[in-house]
Amino acid sequence: MTVAPPPGTPAPVAAPRRARAAVRPHPVWELLFIAALYSVYRIGRVLASGHVGEAMRNAHRVWDLERTVHLPGEERVQALFLHSESVIRVVNCYYAYVHFPAIVVFMLWMYLRRPAYYRWVRWVLIGLTGLALVLHLSMPLAPPRMLGIEGLIDTGQRFGPAVYGAPQAHSIANQYAAMPSLHIGWAIVIAMGLIVSARTRWRWLWVLHPVATVLVVVGTANHYWMDGIVVSALLAIVLVALRPSFRRAREADAPAIGEYG
Numbered sequence: 001m002t003v004a005p006p007p008g009t010p011a012p013v014a015a016p017r018r019a020r021a022a023v024r025p026h027p028v029w030e031l032l033f034i035a036a037l038y039s040v041y042r043i044g045r046v047l048a049s050g051h052v053g054e055a056m057r058n059a060h061r062v063w064d065l066e067r068t069v070h071l072p073g074e075e076r077v078q079a080l081f082l083h084s085e086s087v088i089r090v091v092n093c094y095y096a097y098v099h100f101p102a103i104v105v106f107m108l109w110m111y112l113r114r115p116a117y118y119r120w121v122r123w124v125l126i127g128l129t130g131l132a133l134v135l136h137l138s139m140p141l142a143p144p145r146m147l148g149i150e151g152l153i154d155t156g157q158r159f160g161p162a163v164y165g166a167p168q169a170h171s172i173a174n175q176y177a178a179m180p181s182l183h184i185g186w187a188i189v190i191a192m193g194l195i196v197s198a199r200t201r202w203r204w205l206w207v208l209h210p211v212a213t214v215l216v217v218v219g220t221a222n223h224y225w226m227d228g229i230v231v232s233a234l235l236a237i238v239l240v241a242l243r244p245s246f247r248r249a250r251e252a253d254a255p256a257i258g259e260y261g
């Protein structure tokens with residue numbers, strides 16, 4: 001028999017409802033999955049090499065297109081850096097040593113500290129890199145440092161450190177895969193992931209990473225402005241396609257109802 005509470009007794013308060021908890025993928029399987037994807041990407045980059053004549057023709061087409069739409073010349077950015085040998089060496093180091101370590105540290109941070117967003121970020125990177133590889137295979141493109149026009153130079157070879165050897169050298173790095181720039185694309189993903197998953201007002205400073213990356217890849221003559229524009233368009237396509245994944249990440253990261261009230 002149910003006994004009614006005395007008059008004036010407040011109704012019981014339901015326990016706060018929590019969003020679905022984020023569950024990290026198993027670390028061993030996740031490492032194997034990422035290693036397999038990275039191997040496929042590297043093999044694809046190698047398969048995309050060897051189209052030197054086509055890459056050079058495409059490079060001149062991109063250069064002419066940029067001048068047609070009145071984009072600023074890449075040589076202007078490089079000229080700013082070349083005023084100081086110390087500055088250009090720092091810029092070369094940024095290009096050589098920040099790109100890949102930054103994405104590794106970022107993904108590790110997201111896995112350990114922001115698991116609600118980890119899967120979404122991982123699929124964003126996979127989608128963006130996959131689309132980029134399709135372009136690398138279908139449109140080989142020589143970087144502006146190989147054109148020998150407008151005074152552009154290979155700053156890595158001239159001042160060091162050099163990431164690439166001679167263009168004709170056999171290497172796992174494909175120098176004719178400038179379009180689109182994954183340096184820029186991955187930098188945008190890092191900034192975006194840290195901004196949406198952080199709660200501090202200082203999170204917007206992460207925008208400086210892709211801004212610096214754009215200036216570095218253009219100033220070293222490793223990429224054109226168009227490489228950054230195209231990778232941004234590809235990223236927009238991936239983000240639209242992965243909106244459901246992002247919504248699930250936001251729900252998993254949401255605080256309990258009443259937690260801050």
